[in-house]
Amino acid sequence: MRAAIMHGPGDVRVEERDEPRIVEPTDAIVRLAATCICGSDLWPYRGFEDGEWPVPMGHEYAGVVEEVGGGVTRIRPGQFVIGSFFASDNTCEICRAGYQTSCIRRTPVGGAQAEVLRVPLADGTLVATPGLPPDDLVPSLLAASDVLGTGWFGAVAAQVGPGKTVAVVGDGAVGLLAVLAARRLGAERIIVMSRHEPRQELAREFGATDVVVERGDEGVAHVKDLTGGLGAHSVIEAVGTQESMVQAVRATRPGGHVGFVGVPHGVELSGRELFFSHVHLHGGPAPVRRFLPELIELIYDRAIDPGRVFDLELPLDQAAEGYRAMDERRAIKTLLRP
């Protein structure tokens, strides 16, 4: 099969590899209908993360089950399924509390930028759609695999709800889908922090009511101006840099909530600033599995259209161009068709 392999920063190649096979009795083999490139894939692409090269890329996936191991009872061949970037048993105490990405048996799922994928702990990890989905829903279902679920978790972690003013730091796919999540969860006002016009546009279509183009302390000052000097009730951080985290904390009012879902790179938080900020801080790798059934239903009902974050679609063979387009911010997110 064909698969996208990163050989080092800036060097992605699509190569022939052996098809994965069942290893554990709890595995499933999924033939992918679509996969995509994640903002987090850009960290190693840009040389900000050490990796053991070469590494098969991709952790977002949706497709049809081809085969399951002997221990799999809930998932069946022929089902269209979506899963998340960590496999989880969905039965341990941590999973039952809704933190499947910290499952005591969690295993990373990798190599999804390919034709076929092995998914461990299939019964716990995969959620089947009601039937084979119409083709136009596939991008949205694929988005549920990570970016939608992550934006959604950011909004839930930030305690978004009716009557609240929400600010979103970051206008990548996760930030944009955090806007969509905040709208669905009833936020009264949604401020997106973005300086890119096409992204501002999509943010507004997803439900943003205000755009703040400034960053850092100026951005914080603008959010405070918009909120009677107090700051937002809920702030979603969807970048992962020191600047964006500090901006998120400072844009939140005392007693408010920061949901942080950008994987932190070099972020150090001052205990004293956090203390006197009086904010609640919660985040981490999104337990997408918690939200998948609800998100699939909303997508099937066409109540949300998260697939719109894919503004570039390429055949898997052109994965390298997909990375370049995202790196140069020519594309928000690239969908790859195997």
Added chain:
Amino acid sequence: MRAAIMHGPGDVRVEERDEPRIVEPTDAIVRLAATCICGSDLWPYRGFEDGEWPVPMGHEYAGVVEEVGGGVTRIRPGQFVIGSFFASDNTCEICRAGYQTSCIRRTPVGGAQAEVLRVPLADGTLVATPGLPPDDLVPSLLAASDVLGTGWFGAVAAQVGPGKTVAVVGDGAVGLLAVLAARRLGAERIIVMSRHEPRQELAREFGATDVVVERGDEGVAHVKDLTGGLGAHSVIEAVGTQESMVQAVRATRPGGHVGFVGVPHGVELSGRELFFSHVHLHGGPAPVRRFLPELIELIYDRAIDPGRVFDLELPLDQAAEGYRAMDERRAIKTLLRP
């Protein structure tokens, strides 16, 4: 009047000073029945905080109102009142959300280790008891002014509740009263991290079910051993050092809650560790005012006896000895009688 003044690290003197007078129409003048020395007073005493010397000490107080300004309508002379270390209007949006220590008009209250105290924003800040309290309740009412309210906020911030396992990092007065709060709030199991026998004893009387004497990673390992490898649901941090904060985060299970109420000194938190820990983090200067009516009622009903943390009582004139006893850990907390 007599008042305790810190002239530099280790140098506390009780001196004659002018009695405070009404400055703003919203002020009240309170003749103190009791005051005390706070664990946080030890930071400058030990030279860990720069101050502008000399500085009048003390921020915990309970006593009888002598006089109020022309703008005070709710508080009246003759009432026995308790207040907190930040004055607050109790009407702004932040106060109404329960974060009175971040009131948009907040003002620090200082110089309470004295005979008489000026309290700004008296209507918002002070809570009157049902009548003049019996003398044996005064220590507990004084504890409500800060340490009890702070321990209580730590437990609330850590989302303590029925069925939960709680760990408390720190066996000072705040940590011990966090144990008491956790018990009142219905915790199933309360692990106190303490290596001092008399404090372990009091912790057990307040409701602790387990004692962990190890610190750092060993202490974390012991808490995990006691919780099926997962960590506690709720951890209250009541120290404020790098070691204690890291210990608190690591002793919490994914999805669990850390309530941190020790004023951080030199604490830097790794964004990446917080992210992958999946904990909720909330804390700050305790909005004691939020809890005062409830705490006063519990004390009046003799349902709780937080005054037991005062294991040394001295006349105000011997404040210096009170500081020494706490610094040398001979006393948990010193009550001073003006």
